[in-house]
Amino acid sequence: MNAGTLVPQLFYDLLSRIAPGALALPTIIAAVLAPRDVLRFFAAWASQPAAQRPSTTEELLWGLLFAYFSGTLLRGVDYLALEGISRLRSRSGSPTEPLVRYDLYYRIKIEQPEAGSRITKIKAEGSMAAVLETGFVISILIDVGFILHQASQERFVFGSILVLAILAMDAFRRHVRYRLRLAVSEHCKILKIPETEAAKTA
Secondary structure, eight states, X not given: OOHHHHHHHHHHHIXXXXXXXXXXXXXXXXXXXOXXXXXXXXXXXXXXXXXXXXXXXXXXXXXXXXXXXXXXXXXXXXXXXXHHHHHHHHHTTOOOOOSSOHHHHHHHHHHOHHHHHHHHHHHHHHHHHHHHHHHHHHHHHHHHHHHHHXXXXXXXXXXXXXXXXXXXXXXXXXXXXHHHHHHHHHHHHHTTOOHHHHGGGO
């Protein structure tokens, strides 16, 4: 595997799994343990003498590992949720279309690698938003459970922030979907793919 293929794959994993996983996992932990306790834990951990802590390299590797698997797991949860919604829509007679036809996407990557890389970046942004939104939804469900059991101002504030974050991520996902459809459609025109075929990407 040469650098020309390795670098884009690493960038995709960084943007779509590691970065959102690094934020979503602590958010879920904060929902379970309470935000203030999590902040105290990280403050105590950061204040430990260097001799009592693992090396910076080990901490970084473990952090990347947990972030990657958290992002991958949450992306899977999001996929299952979307798959369930798609099946419900199919049963009700509502039309369901894939976000992008992958045969067109891969054709663009082969014939115009630079354009394919730009579309891949857009896909990575969509995956990042999906991971974050899923993590925030799980967090607010946990937070609501604690509020119903024993309400507190801290929980209400945390939940309010999560609601805003979910709305922002949902809006960003819609924006990414629009950009992705537009990018694939426009490059299909450049590659002279028939308009009827390109229209199926919408």
